[in-house]
Amino acid sequence: MDMQNLSRRRFLLASGATVSLGALISACGGGGSKSGIARVGLAPDLAKLPTAEVTDVTLLRTATSLEYNAIFVYEAAKDAGYLSGDAAKLAGRFQADHKEHAAATASLTEAAGGTAFTDPNPRLQSIYVEPALGLIASSDDPTSDVLALAYALETLAGATYQFYVPMLRDKALRGAAMGIGEQEARHAATLGAVLNPARLVTSQGLAVDAKWREEGDASLFYAVPGAFGTLAPVQVTLGPADSRTTVNLETPSLNSMVYEYLDGE
Amino acid sequence: MTTMPPRRPTPADIELLAFAQQAELAARDLFAAAADNGVGGEHTASVACIAAHHDAASQAISALIGRNAPQARLDSLFVASRNAFLNDDSFATSAWELENTLVATHLSLLSALDGTEGSALVASIVNAEARHASALAVIAGLSPVSDADAFLTTPADTVALTPEA
Numbered sequence: 001m002d003m004q005n006l007s008r009r010r011f012l013l014a015s016g017a018t019v020s021l022g023a024l025i026s027a028c029g030g031g032g033s034k035s036g037i038a039r040v041g042l043a044p045d046l047a048k049l050p051t052a053e054v055t056d057v058t059l060l061r062t063a064t065s066l067e068y069n070a071i072f073v074y075e076a077a078k079d080a081g082y083l084s085g086d087a088a089k090l091a092g093r094f095q096a097d098h099k100e101h102a103a104a105t106a107s108l109t110e111a112a113g114g115t116a117f118t119d120p121n122p123r124l125q126s127i128y129v130e131p132a133l134g135l136i137a138s139s140d141d142p143t144s145d146v147l148a149l150a151y152a153l154e155t156l157a158g159a160t161y162q163f164y165v166p167m168l169r170d171k172a173l174r175g176a177a178m179g180i181g182e183q184e185a186r187h188a189a190t191l192g193a194v195l196n197p198a199r200l201v202t203s204q205g206l207a208v209d210a211k212w213r214e215e216g217d218a219s220l221f222y223a224v225p226g227a228f229g230t231l232a233p234v235q236v237t238l239g240p241a242d243s244r245t246t247v248n249l250e251t252p253s254l255n256s257m258v259y260e261y262l263d264g265e
Numbered sequence: 266m267t268t269m270p271p272r273r274p275t276p277a278d279i280e281l282l283a284f285a286q287q288a289e290l291a292a293r294d295l296f297a298a299a300a301d302n303g304v305g306g307e308h309t310a311s312v313a314c315i316a317a318h319h320d321a322a323s324q325a326i327s328a329l330i331g332r333n334a335p336q337a338r339l340d341s342l343f344v345a346s347r348n349a350f351l352n353d354d355s356f357a358t359s360a361w362e363l364e365n366t367l368v369a370t371h372l373s374l375l376s377a378l379d380g381t382e383g384s385a386l387v388a389s390i391v392n393a394e395a396r397h398a399s400a401l402a403v404i405a406g407l408s409p410v411s412d413a414d415a416f417l418t419t420p421a422d423t424v425a426l427t428p429e430a
Contacts, residue, residue: 090409090413093417162391165385166384171378171379174384176376178388182368183417186396186417186418190417193403194409208314228322228325
């Protein structure tokens with residue numbers, strides 16, 4: 001027997017083993033491939049992402065969640081003793097209004113065939129509310145800071161309803177939603193008047209006679225900061241004097257809406 | 266399948282928005298007359314700015330409905346309120362009532378408008394005019410604590426303006 005024959009026999013044996021092993025693995029794969037392309041091993045099906053459609057119910061649930069964010073902030077301010085006197089009374093009134101608004105939007109949610117949401121918006125709570133309250137806790141002037149946060153949150157709440165109006169498909173809901181939104185705007189205006197009583201309406205951006213213009217830099221607070229409700233981010237600066245931090249609050253958009261499929265997750 | 270609302274104003278929307286523009290122009294002229302007359306005490310500059318806001322609102326409506334915009338004030342509204350706006354004693358209360366009336370009017374429009382561009386614009390006007398009402402409560406000498414409702418709500422007896430009225 002020469003070396004050439006030995007090598008050929010070993011080659012044939014090795015080839016047979018390879019084919020047999022391949023057939024065995026293919027048989028273990030199960031199910032087969034619908035595409036007809038052979039595959040080796042077991043690959044799990046990919047989980048499909050749920051469809052996150054922005055419906056009237058989604059918008060109403062998100063609005064309710066924002067009301068609970070506001071309720072939470074006023075409760076936290078009360079528990080911490082940041083406010084007293086008239087400021088505390090005003091905050092108490094605002095919190096009561098937000099409870100009414102939450103009940104109203106929850107009722108509208110159910111009337112629209114959805115399940116009412118009864119908690120603070122989890123994303124806004126983690127990216128805005130908790131950091132802001134943390135900054136206020138370390139502030140040299142927590143009373144001023146909590147009023148500034150309230151002004152920003154009320155402005156944001158009014159803007160949120162305004163933002164959602166054209167997104168609502170049911171016309172009747174648009175008026176109802178903005179009927180709540182205008183009350184949020186009034187909260188902000190009242191706080192603006194308390195924080196900046198000397199100038200209620202800014203002249204910034206207006207074509208008014210020079211004698212009606214403000215002197216100096218614009219304030220952060222006005223009862224009426226513009227001719228239209230704005231959808232721009234609302235800025236609020238909080239924290240200790242040596243490290244003031246500006247937080248940008250934005251209206252709840254696609255990644256912070258309270259979709260129904262999130263219930264139970 | 267849900268039908269999406271139209272983006273542009275429908276013919277019915279245009280009629281409603283044209284009426285809204287007339288109301289805004291009447292408000293502009295009333296506040297401008299008040300500012301020119303020096304009413305509002307230390308807040309006359311804010312009164313002048315409110316006039317500019319109503320002018321901006323009327324122009325925004327005009328931009329939306331184009332040549333259908335009447336470009337003329339609702340004269341019945343102007344005439345009914347003019348004397349009260351020129352008097353320092355009655356100005357703030359009358360102006361506060363007017364802003365509440367405009368808020369109620371625009372809210373009623375929101376439930377009637379089909380087009381999303383019109384409803385977005387009117388919502389942004391409501392947001393500002395609700396704030397006007399709170400500012401005017403300050404000018405009227407009211408307290409945000411003991412007179413909180415004047416700052417925070419549209420009075421229940423406020424009647425929205427209608428094109429037929």
